[in-house]
Amino acid sequence: MTTWFSAEWPWYVAGPLIGLFVPALLITGNKLFGISSNLRHLCSAIVPGRVEFFRYNWKKAGLWNLVFLVGVLIGGFLASQVGAAHNIAISGDTRLALTQLGIHDFSGVAPRELFNWAALLTLRGFVSVVVGGFLVGFGTAYAGGCTSGHAISGLANFELPSLVAVVGFFAGGLVATYLILPFLLRGI
Amino acid sequence: MTTTSLPAIEGSGAGGSEQDQGHPAFLLVYLLLGIAFGIVLTRSEVVSWFRIQEMFRFQSFRMYGTIGSAVATAAASVALIKLIKLKAISGEVIAIPRKEMGSGVRYAAGGTIFGLGWALTGACPGPLFALIGNGVSVMIAAVLSALVGTWVYGWLRPRLPH
Numbered sequence: 001m002t003t004w005f006s007a008e009w010p011w012y013v014a015g016p017l018i019g020l021f022v023p024a025l026l027i028t029g030n031k032l033f034g035i036s037s038n039l040r041h042l043c044s045a046i047v048p049g050r051v052e053f054f055r056y057n058w059k060k061a062g063l064w065n066l067v068f069l070v071g072v073l074i075g076g077f078l079a080s081q082v083g084a085a086h087n088i089a090i091s092g093d094t095r096l097a098l099t100q101l102g103i104h105d106f107s108g109v110a111p112r113e114l115f116n117w118a119a120l121l122t123l124r125g126f127v128s129v130v131v132g133g134f135l136v137g138f139g140t141a142y143a144g145g146c147t148s149g150h151a152i153s154g155l156a157n158f159e160l161p162s163l164v165a166v167v168g169f170f171a172g173g174l175v176a177t178y179l180i181l182p183f184l185l186r187g188i
Numbered sequence: 189m190t191t192t193s194l195p196a197i198e199g200s201g202a203g204g205s206e207q208d209q210g211h212p213a214f215l216l217v218y219l220l221l222g223i224a225f226g227i228v229l230t231r232s233e234v235v236s237w238f239r240i241q242e243m244f245r246f247q248s249f250r251m252y253g254t255i256g257s258a259v260a261t262a263a264a265s266v267a268l269i270k271l272i273k274l275k276a277i278s279g280e281v282i283a284i285p286r287k288e289m290g291s292g293v294r295y296a297a298g299g300t301i302f303g304l305g306w307a308l309t310g311a312c313p314g315p316l317f318a319l320i321g322n323g324v325s326v327m328i329a330a331v332l333s334a335l336v337g338t339w340v341y342g343w344l345r346p347r348l349p350h
Contacts, residue, residue, distance in 0.1 A: 007231075008231065008232075008233055009228075009231045009232055011232070011249070011250050011251075011253035011254040011257065012253060012257055014228060014231065014232030014233075014234070014254050015232075015253060015254040015255065015256065015257030015258040015260075015261065016257050016258065016260075016261040017228050017232075017258075018225075018228055018229075018232065018234075018254065018258035018261075019257065019258035019259065019260065019261025019262035019263075019265070020261060020262075020265065021221065021224075021225055021262075022261075022262035022265055022266060023262070023265035023266065023268075023269060024221055025218075025221065026265075026266070026269060026276065026282050026284075027269070027274065027276055027277060027282070028214065028217050028218070028221070028276060028277055028278065029214055029217075029218075029276050029277070029278040029280070030276040030278065030280040030281070030282050030283070031218075032284060032285075033262075035312070035313040035314040035317075036312075036313045038313070039313065039334055039335055039337075039338040040338055040342070042335055042338075043335055043338050043339045043342060046335075047339065049339075049343075051339070051342040051343050051345075052342075052345075052346075053341070053342030053343075053345050054339075054342050063215070064214065064215060064218045065218075067215050067218045067219050067222065068218045068219070068221060068222035068225070069222060069317055070219065070222060071218065071219045071220065071221065071222015071223040071224075071225065071226060072222045072223075072225050072226040072229065072314055072317045072318050072321070073226060073317045073318065073320055073321040074219075074222070074223050074226060074321060075222060075223040075224060075225060075226020075227040075228075075229070075230070075318065075321065076226040076227075076229065076230050076235070076317065076318030076319065076320065076321025076322045077226075077321035077322065077323075078223065078226070078227060078321075079226065079227045079230035079231055079318075079321075079322070080230065080321065080322040080323055088233055088236045088238045088239060090238045090239065090241075090242045090247075090248070091242055091247045091248045093245070093247040094238065094241055094242040094245055094247045094248070097241075097245060097247075098238070098241060106238065108324070109230075109233070109235055109236045109237070109238075109319065109322055109324065110236060110237035110238070110310055110311075110319065110324055111237060111238070114237075115237070115324055115326050115327070116326055117325070117326050117329075119326070120326065120329060127308060128308050128309060128310075129309065129326055129327070129329050129330045129333070130329060130330070130333045131305075131308060131333075132304075132305045132307075132308030132309035132330065132333075133305065133309055133316070133329065133330030133331065133332070133333030133334040133337065134305070134333045134334065134336060134337040134340075135301050135302065135304045135305030135308065135337060136302055136305035136306065136309060136311075136312070136313060136316070136330070136334045136337065137305075137333065137334030137335060137336065137337025137338040137339075137341070138298075138301055138302075138305075138337035138338065138340060138341045139298050139299065139300070139301030139302025139303070139304070139305055139337075140298070140302050140312075140313060140334075140338070141298070141337070141338040141341035141342065142294055142297060142298025142301060142302075142341050142348065143294060143295050143297075143298025143299045143301075143302055144287065144294065144295075144298070146302060146312045146313050146314075147255075147306075147312040147313075147314070148312070148313075148314055150295075150299070151255060151259070152255070152258050152259055152262055153262065153284075154287065155259045155262075155263070156259050156262035156263040156265075156266050157263075157266055157284050157286075158263070159286065159287050160289060161287040161288070161289050161292065161295045162287065162295075164289075164292050164295040164296050164299065165295040165296075165298065165299035165302075166299065167296070167299065168295060168296050168297070168298065168299020168300040168301075168302070168303055169299050169300075169302055169303040169306060170244075170303060171299075171300050171303055172299065172300040172301060172302060172303020172304040172305075172306065172307070173240075173243075173244045173303040173304070173306050173307040174244055174303075174307075175300075175303070175304060175307075176244075176303070176304045176305075176306075176307035176308050177241065177244040177245060177307050180304070180307075180308070181307070181308075
């Protein structure tokens with residue numbers, strides 16, 4: 001059990017489990033699975049200002065989702081406490097490509113060289129965390145959803161807007177991967 | 189003006205933002221489901237920047253298999269729920285509001301902007317929080333920045349094409 005819990009799960013186990021959160025939330029309280037609306041709820045709760053987008057009853061609309069989000073954080077912590085840390089078993093091709101871009105530490109879930117507090121003072125760390133985070137927040141709010149709301153909930157309900165959004169996710173991801181990261185990681 | 193012109197709030201259900209949270213016991217259920225989701229995100233390794241790079245470089249089927257089977261499972265579940273007209277435990281009729289296409293610009297542009305951020309941070313919103321739980325504490329800065337991004341969108345919203 002512990003071994004199973006601590007190991008990496010194959011995609012055909014992980015994927016269906018992720019998909020089951022859609023019916024689980026619908027069946028519990030007619031809630032639609034989507035994480036990024038929490039960013040809007042948090043803005044509404046903390047600094048709504050005079051912005052109309054944030055003037056609504058966030059408790060009624062999103063308290064359940066914020067509670068779910070707290071759970072995600074706790075779940076991440078619990079999962080990290082079981083089993084020894086292991087390298088993410090990415091393909092040799094990816095490892096080689098990233099090594100050539102200057103990534104040397106493959107020991108965490110994310111490269112420690114980029115994702116630590118001190119690295120925020122470097123261009124590549126700042127862009128990865130701060131600029132990247134900004135784009136995640138701006139883009140998901142603009143698109144009205146993220147991987148969960150559009151790619152999973154939306155596509156599962158055969159919504160064309162979600163398909164457009166998902167194509168956009170990939171377009172943006174490919175641009176960042178092939179046109180931005182090579183320069184960013186090499187230090188320009 | 190107003191509430192009608194706002195986009196549907198993701199996750200607010202058919203009743204929109206006026207919907208009640210229901211009995212406090214439901215909040216416990218959402219917490220437990222969230223914990224389960226955080227565990228699944230971590231174990232499936234979709235929280236990993238390395239896995240996201242592998243996906244965008246088309247060097248492994250893993251992420252595609254994960255997302256694809258997640259969509260298939262969710263689609264089959266939603267179809268079944270509609271077919272048998274299932275009611276939620278909270279008593280409401282389960283109904284998923286359709287997203288409005290409009291010009292489509294918001295989905296294409298917003299999606300692309302999010303995609304850039306997804307590849308740079310190596311994380312979508314769920315994993316950002318799961319990573320903080322995993323001990324990648326600098327993702328707190330990414331979340332704060334994402335909140336600023338969301339806020340700036342809300343502020344610019346009247347001037348952006350949708």
